[in-house]
Amino acid sequence: MLRPQLEERGLKAGRDFFLAFSPERVDPSNPVYQTKNTPKVVGGSTAACTRIAALLYRQAIDTVHAVSSTQAAEMIKLLENTFRAVNIALVNEIALMCEKLGLDVWEVIDGAASKPFGFMRFYPGPGIGGHCIPLDPHYLAWKLKTLNYSARFIELASEINGHMPEVVVRRATAILNRAKKSVKGSKILVLGAAYKRDTGDTRESPALDVIRLLQEEGAAVRFHDPHASSIRLESGTVQKGIALTPKALKAADLVVIVTDHSAFDYPAIVRDARRVLDTRNATRGVRASRGKIEKL
Numbered sequence: 178m179l180r181p182q183l184e185e186r187g188l189k190a191g192r193d194f195f196l197a198f199s200p201e202r203v204d205p206s207n208p209v210y211q212t213k214n215t216p217k218v219v220g221g222s223t224a225a226c227t228r229i230a231a232l233l234y235r236q237a238i239d240t241v242h243a244v245s246s247t248q249a250a251e252m253i254k255l256l257e258n259t260f261r262a263v264n265i266a267l268v269n270e271i272a273l274m275c276e277k278l279g280l281d282v283w284e285v286i287d288g289a290a291s292k293p294f295g296f297m298r299f300y301p302g303p304g305i306g307g308h309c310i311p312l313d314p315h316y317l318a319w320k321l322k323t324l325n326y327s328a329r330f331i332e333l334a335s336e337i338n339g340h341m342p343e344v345v346v347r348r349a350t351a352i353l354n355r356a357k358k359s360v361k362g363s364k365i366l367v368l369g370a371a372y373k374r375d376t377g378d379t380r381e382s383p384a385l386d387v388i389r390l391l392q393e394e395g396a397a398v399r400f401h402d403p404h405a406s407s408i409r410l411e412s413g414t415v416q417k418g419i420a421l422t423p424k425a426l427k428a429a430d431l432v433v434i435v436t437d438h439s440a441f442d443y444p445a446i447v448r449d450a451r452r453v454l455d456t457r458n459a460t461r462g463v464r465a466s467r468g469k470i471e472k473l
Contacts, residue, residue, distance in 0.1 A: 302456055342386035
């Protein structure tokens, strides 16, 4: 978009101006990797553009990885996020399989991760969110459709990940049914509205879908997130969070942990809640009476 506008004025890329692309690589709330020590990918419109852009970034970034073109730099970003989306979908489907087989998916993942090679740990959850993983693979799939190619892995991963909020609502419904309660009229407290722990970013958060689906079933849904005081639902309605108190926990027919923020006092949550649906294995190691905690 930029290069033609500049060159139509008589300028030439690599001589009169230097144009490059460097995809964002950020992992919000990561205590180890920040901008400076995360390797930076950069690709220029010409070899000279790549050299100049890499030189610029090396003034502030520990490691710069130069590639042959702007397109290669963008494809690297799309691969990274598609890799995560596909593997999250795989482990989400494994979670559904384990539910059918009566197995604990978290135990299965821990066991597989004991292998020192050939396995990378991913975790199931209520869905995916943020501004990269849910969107970048779709952009890549769309681009390939213009070239008459179907990105089947991406499409299947999107279907599985997009279905997970419905799985959470189904599990919540089953828990309430066993307590002889219907979803309609039940008081449900959702813990966590952000898409990722220890951030306040609610973009594309699966919590929004979980809340919406529960409300459509007639549940009285409230939420608490220490990093997000309010949320905007698909309808455009803004919902404010409530304070997380023992009274609020005890009043809820079901507490659903959607985002595993480190600020949450999980032993206290389990102690005060009547029933807990934990979609993130956040209550690992917390003692509770039989049947009080259910996990995805």
